[in-house]
Amino acid sequence: MVYSIKVHEDFVAELNKLDPTIKQQLRKKLDNVIENPHIPKNRLSGELHNCYKIKLRKAGVRLVYQVNDDEIYILLLTVGKREDNEVYDTALKRV
Structure with a gap:
C-alpha cells in the first residue's frame, strides 16, 4: 500500500532553506518511506513516540514525520539540522 504525503504549513519554508542536493537525498528516502x-x-x-525520522548523517539533517494509518497518509512535520535537538522540539510543537 502506498501512502500519500501531506505537509505541515511551515514544512515547505524549512525545506526551501536546504541545499538542492539535500532535498534530492530526502526525496529518494521518502520514495521508500511512502511504501513502508x-x-x-x-x-x-x-512524547514523539508516534513519529518517525529520516536522517541524512553526513548533512546532519533530520526529517520528522507522522503516519496516519486510518486515512493512509504521511504528515511531514519538520525538517532541519539536528543541532540542539531543535528539529525534534519543532516537531513536538506541531504534533
Whole structure:
C-alpha cells in the first residue's frame, strides 16, 4: 500500500532553506518511506513516540514525520539540522 504525503504549513519554508542536493537525498528516502512508513529503527521515543525520522548523517539533517494509518497518509512535520535537538522540539510543537 502506498501512502500519500501531506505537509505541515511551515514544512515547505524549512525545506526551501536546504541545499538542492539535500532535498534530492530526502526525496529518494521518502520514495521508500511512502511504501513502508513504519520503520522500527526510525521510530522516535518519548512524547514523539508516534513519529518517525529520516536522517541524512553526513548533512546532519533530520526529517520528522507522522503516519496516519486510518486515512493512509504521511504528515511531514519538520525538517532541519539536528543541532540542539531543535528539529525534534519543532516537531513536538506541531504534533
